[in-house]
Amino acid sequence: MNDLQIDYFMAVATNLSFTKTSEELFVSQPAISKQISLMEKELGVKLFIRNNKKTTLTKAGELYYEFFREYKKELRDTMYKAAALQQQDPEVIHVGFMEGWDLAEILPEVLQRFHDKYPNTRLAIDCCGVKELTTLLLTDNIQVALTMKNSLTDFNELYQNTVATTRKLLIYSPANEHAGAPDVNPSDFRHEKFFAPWEIVGKMITRLLATYCEPYGFTPEIEFVHNSESVITCVRNNMGVAIVDDWVWCIHSPTLRYIELEAVDEICVTRMKEGVNEQTLFLTELLEDVVRSRHS
Structure with a gap:
């Protein structure tokens, strides 16, 4: 049994769906099923009951789900304590952000205050799309994330706390035919192609x-x-236009123009509700405090 099999098992057990897990992890369903089967063979028990309508954990599966959840938490805590005692390489806590966001008003303070509190723990920054952020959280590859709240509606296992809002903007090139108009309106771009990042x-x-x-x-x-x-x-x-958040750095570029839309979305700090260590809890509260103070 290996960490990959455990991650697949925990993801399927959380989603109660092989299809949904396949979409989240960007892995084919047969590949996940194969690893789960190997895990079941090694453990000597069935972990899931599968039929055409739903997937559920067996009693044995429920036991192993609780075991591996505690195992991951205890492993992180033990690694941190061992590194601190022996002055080895510091523990790394991964924090995720939406790709393209301008974090210059947030990150310096977060990094400094976290280092002051935990000098033997290093923060690693991961920037990616909304779906990848959620997947990384669910598989414990990042511990805390700042992301769009509307991407987390189906995940009750995640702690979510709204800390800011973001205005939606329509961005376009200065070379666009509407760029020189005195009163540019979003409806002027109805015939344009709208680009968006690919997601599952x-x-x-x-x-x-x-x-x-x-x-x-x-x-x-x-x-x-x-x-x-x-x-x-x-x-x-x-080549077209796009709708972005007013947090993105690119809106300050002279090679782009934008107009505000009516839409406003919520930004939240998120992490797993259970199985988190002291450093993750502190980072969660720290990120909430800094974002609120900068974007209140």
Whole structure:
């Protein structure tokens, strides 16, 4: 049995769905099923009951779920204590943020205050898309994240605390035909292509973009590209437009222009509700405090 099998088991046990776990982890369902089968063979018990309608944990599966959840928590705590006692390499706590966000007003204070409290623990920064942030949280590859609250509606196992809001902006190139108009309106871009970063949750993104554009009387034509950087590159080169948060750094670039939309979304600090150590709890409260003080 290995860590990969344990991570797959914990993810399926949390979701109670092989299909949903496959989408979250970007791994094929047969690959996950194979690792679970190997795990069941080694343990000598069935972990899940599967039928056409749902997946549930067996009694043995429930026991192992509780065991591995405690195991991960105890392992993190033990690693931290051992490193502190022997002055070995410091423990690393991973904190995740949305890719493209301007964190210059947040990170310096967070890093300094965390170091003052835990000098033997290092913070590592991971920036990625909303779906990847959630997946990394659920698999314990990051411990705390600052992300969009609307991406966490289906995850009751995650602690979520709203700390700020973000205004939605429509960004476009100065070379766009509407750039020189005196009163640019979002409806002027109804015939433009709207770029968005590709996600497994494409249907959710499509629904959100339609909601943002609804007050202006149109449904956007959406083209998905690889990531947020690809979105910005396409817009800068006047290949279309995009809707972003007012937290992104790119809105300060002279190669882009933007107009505000009516839509406002919530930003929240999130982590697992259970099995977290002292450093993770402190980082959660610290991030909440700093973000609120900078964006109140």
